[in-house]
Amino acid sequence: MASLVDQMGSATPLPGALDERIPDRALNGQGRDSDAILQSLPVAVYTTDAAGRITFYNENAAQLWGLRPELGKSEFCGSWKMHWPDGTPLPHDQSPMALALKEKRPIRGMEVIAERPDGTRVLFITYPSPLFDASGNLIGAVNTLVDITKRHEAEQRVRESEARYREIAAIIESSEDAVLTKDLNGVITSWNHGATRLFGYTADETIGKPVTILIPAERQNEEPTILARIRRGERIDHYETVRQRKDGSPVDISLTVSPVKNPQGKIVGASKIARDITDRRQAEQQQRLLLREMDHRVKNLFALASGVVAFSARSAATPEELSSAVRHRLAALARAHALTLPVTSEGGRRTDQSTTLRVLIQTILLPYEGRTDAGGPRVAVSGPDLRLAGSMVTTFALLLHEFATNAAKYGALSTPAGHVRIDCAEADGQFTLTWQERGGPRIDNPTDSEGFGTMLARATVKDQLRGNISREWDPEGLTIRLSVPRDRVASE
Template identity: 55%
Template structure:
């Protein structure tokens, strides 16, 4: 075999030289492959860093956002950066359940007007899946809609639902100028952004609702109190401070029993039992106790408080002060009873006037004339019992003696007066005319029905005198039937006591000659 000068066979030498270039070529391929993989890994790492940075910034901006506009803006930034698009939009359901644009990037007014209201889902579709259209021209959407989308220069898009806790809040959309194959990673990114955005919108709505609720609670005139199932107070609004007199810091953590009088302690366990059963207690009227120990009448509404899992963890109480309402109702009842009493008295007095007049009248004409005159006098005396507030003009000043004479004028026996008034005559303030007239009218009415004015010969002696810091009116009946104490206290007696308490006090004695009534008026009342 021929050999080379180096002593190597020529054929072997040829193979050797040929082998060297082949090994060098393989090394270059390996180097290119390694460099390519290194570049891909570096690109993947850079992409991951970019995405993580974008998502972190998105989360931070959502946390700091104070308005829904700020939420939309940072969401659109995150959508465009993570999904590599220049156009995007956010749509929400309006009150009528129609999907409307609320924020967008790179969309014309005409396009938004043309597709506004279009949505593949309804509000109740909480489990809606995202929709990715890689090529709009090949989609199954209506032809007119496809032409509108392509006319906007959009050839690929995605619908990403925004799910809330109970229903679908809306969607966001991404748009691309060319057909696009969406990777699994892009789908995952889109869902991640959607979850963050949906949560932020729900939190904002919840915060806004909570702020409105807090404002309502804080500004309410009613006492609004929250307690746990052990009866310990967990919240206390300004209305409760005004009603019960305790400051918020005094009551938090305290038992609600602090507000309940001893004779009402049995109510609280019953209320808690009903609350644990999920029952709502409506307009329960009861009595509670203020910080100073005074009772207050309230109307109570109690509702269960539930946590996020729907479990009952406490109760809210709304207490409304009904003291004024009860006083108004009592006053109304008093007025109704008084009206009924006075109407009955009018009929009794009219009957008595007719009977007394009939004993002395000689002709029907005389009877009719005398009865009419006495009824007219009775009407004028009755007008004196009307409140001066109800008068069309300021009443003229009056003194005690003329007032007594006017009230007893209907009980004259012909030309003979049936009352004698002696003693001091003092001016009567307009604020006391009603009260004094009511009392004197009540005394006269009882005398006409049961006492001295029920007979022709009966008389009433009235003595007025000053005594230290008091003014005393003594009413003595003479010449009537034997006086007797009533078996029970009627409305007339209660009316007398209630009216007299506004002036001073009243007492009644059944003397053998006739009833004696002493009305004591405090002097400072007469000077008011």
């Protein structure tokens, strides 16, 4: 390399378009050897004289610039245009090479963008170093350009990938749905907060454990089938099933399972998204119940209307009296029926009205009030009154409606001599209602089977009132005892 330092301007000319020479250049064997070395380097290299005019460049430099500058005329750098990494234009006379010549010191590791004539850009690191003769006089400089475009693009892709990963991780972590991953052996490898909320386990309690800890014993056979489908590359969408919380309670979920692949495209596990569908299942069940209830109510209304007409006919002396009695009783029945219907807002929430139990009893049993053949009241109520919580009005109305309907169809209210006594009492935080029928058809062989109305009443007491209900069949009539927590039904 001695010729490059000692005889700047005497480099061997390059073939083709580079076969241009600075006047008075002296050729010698050492120059040809040093140029051959520079040509063989895997990086871009060029030299300038002390004024910054380019005196030599290798083929890698020409490819980086996208052009072949004119030796002895092009200054400081052979690129068409230059920019700083932020895109700001960089004049050639302010480039790192110009700075190295001006300050007579090496410049190390500055990043610059070269713009080619076709508009493409190359990011490179520049290492210009000034050259001096034996007397210490500046005779030029040599510059090495390292193309880092691909490395920069790869780093940018990594940064973007990491940013996307962080974004996805944040979305997963904040998701209301349970999101977890597992390997092909069914071992849990990740667990988000949504999974903790749904199943009750923390990530530390589940990662490394088999996913079967979430599956009830009777559904353990589902997991091998799911894993087999994942190994085949299949995706499982909206699979509705039941899983088990940490406390052992079941939870209805909709499950979506997708294969997870490594960078080589090999399936290495699966991601699971579990959504709690308990509310939807309960809504569907409630809808089915309401449809059955509607069918049951319609049938009962026809039966009741028939009973009202028949009962009114026994006491009416004229058609006019019959018509008036029927109209009034049907109107009262309609008011009672309205109280048993769920009232909801536009958002689907119940908006029941508050009332007292005594008023509710009078409304429900209004169609049956009057006197028995013996002159006594057909309906009598005793005991303390109770203001019902808003959500309990329709619940109690439904129960009383069922009691009265059955009494009118089969019990005490189906005969002129029959009557009903309702006794209310409070003790030890419990509210008790006793419904006692007398004077109806004699019951010699009570049936053990329950109709829909009876099942509905039992489910209502148990699920909504958190109470108990019992029936006692006496030959003289039916007795129903209802016991519920007072604070569950009372409006404070």
